[in-house]
Amino acid sequence: MAPDNHTREIAARLKGLRDALDISIEDLAARTGYGVDEARSYEEGETDIPVSYLFEVAKTCNVDLTALLTGDEAHLKSYSLVRAGQGLSVERRKAYHYKSLAYRFFRNSMEPFIVTVPYADDAERSFNSHPGEEFIYMLEGKLEIVLDDDVLIMEPHDCLYFDSKTPHALRALDGKDAMFLDVII
Structure with missing residues (x-):
């Protein structure tokens, strides 16, 4: 593509x-x-x-x-309120939809996103790894996350904290999209 x-x-x-x-x-x-x-x-x-x-x-x-x-600088320094559904859409991975939640905050030290993984019955696993740490808090749906050789199933209110250098892949299960809060440090 x-x-x-x-x-x-x-x-x-x-x-x-x-x-x-x-x-x-x-x-x-x-x-x-x-x-x-x-x-x-x-x-x-x-x-x-x-x-x-x-x-x-x-x-x-x-x-x-x-x-x-x-291409624009963030300007808010003391707080940044992002209303429901109003995060900045970030098109970075074709398989997932990201909304940045701190895009207006100046020099933030973490990056929070709402991530939606669309359900696809034939979804292939696409592994990713990167420096840093990551925190996932499940909001909706059911998510399969593979960390190296471990397969974890996450449901609403489950949390996962992991070293982002660990190869990881995500896919939605049970015929519905999965949505979670993802914080990258």
Whole structure:
């Protein structure tokens, strides 16, 4: 599948930021814990760019994640209220739908999202891993999460905290979408 315009715009912001800070792709990859080939592919806009990578780049380069996602800086410093259903839609993984809940907060130290995993009876597992830690709190539906070789089933009000470097894959079960709060640190 060809990259969408949003992915290409983010890719251009990634490369522009790195150029402006005069950081080599090798140095940025080392600082973020990603491989050079991965970082290069994200800057070329030819592959999905995981939110976790954008979060690491934002921390490493001391910029807001919102700036990388939208091209605009966040401005709120004491609090940010996001009304129900009003988070910033982030198209990062084709299989999941993300809504950023702290996109207006300046220099936040964690990234909370509402994530919806659409049910698909033929859903393939797509593994992801990234630096950091992750917290999932189930809101709706039933979710299968695979961590390495462990298969966990989560239902509403279940919680999971894990090292995001552990390869993980998600899929909704029982014919319904699964929705959860996801906090990445």
